[in-house]
Amino acid sequence: xxxxxxxxxxxxxxxxxxxRAFLTMLGIIIGVASVIAMVAIGQGSKxxxxxxxxxxxxxxxxxxxxxxxxxxARLDATSVQTLTIxxxxxxxxxxxxxSFISPAVSTRGQAINxxxxxxxxxxxxxxQYLDIRKWHVKEGNVFTEADVNTAAKVCLLGQTVVNNIFxxxxxxxxxxxxxNKIPFNVIGVLEAKGENAFGQDQDDVILAPFTTVQKxxxxxxxxxxxxxxxxxxxxxxxxxxxxxxxxxxSHRLKPADxxxxxxxxxxxxxxxxxxxxxxxxxxxxxxxxxxxxxGGIGIMNIMYVSVTERTREIGLRMSIGARGIDILLQFLIxxxxxxxxxxxxxxxxxxxxxxxxxxFLSWPTxxxxxxxxxxxxxxxxxxxxxxxxxxxKASRLDPIEALRYE
Amino acid sequence: MPDKILEIRNIxxxxxxxxxxxxxxxxxxxxxxxxxxxxIMGSSGSGKTTLLNILGCLDKPTxxxxxxxxxxxxxxxxxxxxxxxxxxxxxxFQAYNLLPRTSALENVELPLFYNSSISARERKxxxxxxxxxxxxxxxxxxxxxxxxxxxxxxxAIARALVNEPVMxxxxxxxxxxxxxxxxxxxxxxxxxxxxxxxxxxFVTHEPDIAAFSGRTVMLxxxxxxxxxxxxxxxxxxxxxxxxxxxxxx
Ligand SMILES: Nc1ncnc2c1ncn2[C@@H]1O[C@H](COP(=O)(O)OP(=O)(O)OP(=O)(O)O)[C@@H](O)[C@H]1O
Ligand SMILES: [Mg+2]
Numbered sequence: 001x002x003x004x005x006x007x008x009x010x011x012x013x014x015x016x017x018x019x020r021a022f023l024t025m026l027g028i029i030i031g032v033a034s035v036i037a038m039v040a041i042g043q044g045s046k047x048x049x050x051x052x053x054x055x056x057x058x059x060x061x062x063x064x065x066x067x068x069x070x071x072x073a074r075l076d077a078t079s080v081q082t083l084t085i086x087x088x089x090x091x092x093x094x095x096x097x098x099s100f101i102s103p104a105v106s107t108r109g110q111a112i113n114x115x116x117x118x119x120x121x122x123x124x125x126x127x128q129y130l131d132i133r134k135w136h137v138k139e140g141n142v143f144t145e146a147d148v149n150t151a152a153k154v155c156l157l158g159q160t161v162v163n164n165i166f167x168x169x170x171x172x173x174x175x176x177x178x179x180n181k182i183p184f185n186v187i188g189v190l191e192a193k194g195e196n197a198f199g200q201d202q203d204d205v206i207l208a209p210f211t212t213v214q215k216x217x218x219x220x221x222x223x224x225x226x227x228x229x230x231x232x233x234x235x236x237x238x239x240x241x242x243x244x245x246x247x248x249x250s251h252r253l254k255p256a257d258x259x260x261x262x263x264x265x266x267x268x269x270x271x272x273x274x275x276x277x278x279x280x281x282x283x284x285x286x287x288x289x290x291x292x293x294x295g296g297i298g299i300m301n302i303m304y305v306s307v308t309e310r311t312r313e314i315g316l317r318m319s320i321g322a323r324g325i326d327i328l329l330q331f332l333i334x335x336x337x338x339x340x341x342x343x344x345x346x347x348x349x350x351x352x353x354x355x356x357x358x359x360f361l362s363w364p365t366x367x368x369x370x371x372x373x374x375x376x377x378x379x380x381x382x383x384x385x386x387x388x389x390x391x392x393k394a395s396r397l398d399p400i401e402a403l404r405y406e
Numbered sequence: 407m408p409d410k411i412l413e414i415r416n417i418x419x420x421x422x423x424x425x426x427x428x429x430x431x432x433x434x435x436x437x438x439x440x441x442x443x444x445x446i447m448g449s450s451g452s453g454k455t456t457l458l459n460i461l462g463c464l465d466k467p468t469x470x471x472x473x474x475x476x477x478x479x480x481x482x483x484x485x486x487x488x489x490x491x492x493x494x495x496x497x498x499f500q501a502y503n504l505l506p507r508t509s510a511l512e513n514v515e516l517p518l519f520y521n522s523s524i525s526a527r528e529r530k531x532x533x534x535x536x537x538x539x540x541x542x543x544x545x546x547x548x549x550x551x552x553x554x555x556x557x558x559x560x561x562a563i564a565r566a567l568v569n570e571p572v573m574x575x576x577x578x579x580x581x582x583x584x585x586x587x588x589x590x591x592x593x594x595x596x597x598x599x600x601x602x603x604x605x606x607x608f609v610t611h612e613p614d615i616a617a618f619s620g621r622t623v624m625l626x627x628x629x630x631x632x633x634x635x636x637x638x639x640x641x642x643x644x645x646x647x648x649x650x651x652x653x654x655x
Binding site for chain 1: 459522
């Protein structure tokens with residue numbers, strides 16, 4: 001008996017019951033389609049987060065103040081104040097793996113230009129901040145170290161701020177705006193950066209020298225963050241270690257003391273967000289996988305019904321020379337054909353669904369070949385697994401009893 | 407004496423129904439020569455079907471010896487029996503047992519699917535030839551539901567013939583048919599027997615059907631009651647010619 005013949009027999013049997021075969025497939029189709037769509041959505045969002053984070057500069061390192069255990073009650077990171085200009089200077093002087101450094105201190109307030117006003121935030125930074133963020137000015141110039149030293153009332157506007165406090169076509173450079181009642185000279189406009197990975201508008205910001213924000217607005221000597229960029233992507237690890245070392249010395253921490261600051265690389269951020277979306281992907285895929293199993297049980301159910309219904313046919317086939325293995329393979333192949341065909345349709349449907357999600361909901365999706373391959377493999381196995389027992393039952397029938405079956 | 411195609415020696419078949427034992431065959435012995443047309447008769451429950459199933463290698467005797475075309479069947483495995491059924495035996499059943507919603511041609515092709523030495527083209531050719539032999543060449547694409555009972559049985563006979571078996575076993579093959587159609591089937595059987603030299607073992611309980619065969623084995627309670635050569639063998643063709651066609655009303 002050759003397998004081609006058995007496939008032909010199985011195909012003919014399926015043709016005789018097209019609607020039923022299709023309905024049986026439906027479970028598999030839905031299962032596979034949802035696995036593929038879910039994985040595509042998961043992978044897509046993961047990739048877009050990764051892309052967004054690495055576009056910020058993958059060698060960017062963020063230093064934040066951290067609550068110190070010895071201080072007793074742990075405090076919220078923003079209210080902990082440990083980073084000062086001394087730290088920035090120490091890092092500038094001692095670190096070898098750092099190319100740019102900028103402290104950051106920010107505050108919210110109202111930006112006013114004539115009759116127009118807009119609530120936004122002002123970031124106090126150093127000129128190197130733009131190098132770290134890979135950001136450029138579209139018009140005008142960046143403030144200088146001299147502006148920092150003199151706490152000059154100059155600022156760079158983000159595009160969203162420009163749109164809200166300047167009339168269309170009006171050139172902001174050279175104009176005076178007020179932020180928290182303090183007049184600032186607009187010396188440049190930043191190029192639009194759009195939303196970040198978390199949907200925040202990155203252009204809704206005003207950049208000013210950090211000294212200006214510290215002295216003229218907040219009256220503080222502390223920073224909320226220090227941004228650093230490592231000399232290149234491969235030195236981020238070394239830079240992190242170096243920064244910790246320098247800051248521990250600069251803060252005069254004893255070996256037993258915990259760090260009163262935290263150093264985060266962009267890579268760690270990526271991993272944090274990737275692992276969240278990974279978890280989501282796993283969850284969604286598990287749900288989709290369950291529907292695949294349910295589809296498999298559907299196949300098993302129909303195959304059992306089919307074997308019972310076709311008992312006489314099985315008896316006849318045996319009487320004209322079919323061996324047990326021929327009958328077993330016939331039913332097994334039927335089950336596999338159902339699941340594989342269902343799988344194919346499911347893959348097509350899953351890909352279409354992913355495309356539709358991208359088109360209509362503008363969610364990023366990424367169809368991975370491995371998910372297609374995997375769901376196909378699972379399909380085949382579902383067919384074999386759930387088709388085997390009914391097929392075996394058929395093959396073990398006694399030909400005489402099967403022929404006599406009513 | 408021509409070659410013996412089939413020898414059975416003291417065949418017994420017992421069925422165990424719980425603690426009860428049903429003795430369907432209690433020691434049956436006879437030979438069938440190649441080219442013989444044998445009918446097996448007997449009242450209901452006498453063991454005809456049980457015997458035919460054993461002759462057709464669908465069932466194994468509890469005791470006794472069975473030699474088919476020179477091979478002892480008793481020692482064969484399930485798979486070897488399947489091969490034997492495929493190559494040497496053609497079955498015709500009372501209930502036709504055609505696959506529903508499947509064309510006559512495909513129904514006849516069926517046994518050849520289980521014979522891997524036959525190509526798809528050969529398979530079709532052989533099936534068409536077998537359907538021509540039963541005069542159904544113009545009904546190749548008809549499904550069983552589009553055929554009369556007699557035509558369905560002829561498809562079943564074509565299916566039994568297609569693998570060129572050495573013998574045809576029929577269990578009450580005319581049991582569901584009216585007498586005219588029965589005679590047509592018997593005429594076909596006689597033709598196959600005389601022109602193609604097929605050995606036929608035909609189970610029936612109608613004496614007028616048995617009259618078309620060359621020999622009749624009469625069973626009673628699982629034993630051979632009589633084994634008689636039919637001297638006055640009738641020709642089904644002649645009988646058909648003698649009854650008016652407009653028999654029905
Ligand atoms: N599978 C079985 N299990 C138990 N008893 C059986 C089985 N098959 C047949 N028998 C018994 O064996 C005996 C002979 O049965 P068989 O079917 O051979 O009769 P038959 O001569 O073909 O009758 P009929 O003319 O009604 O078809 C009967 O008494 C029947 O009850
Ligand atoms: Mg019977």
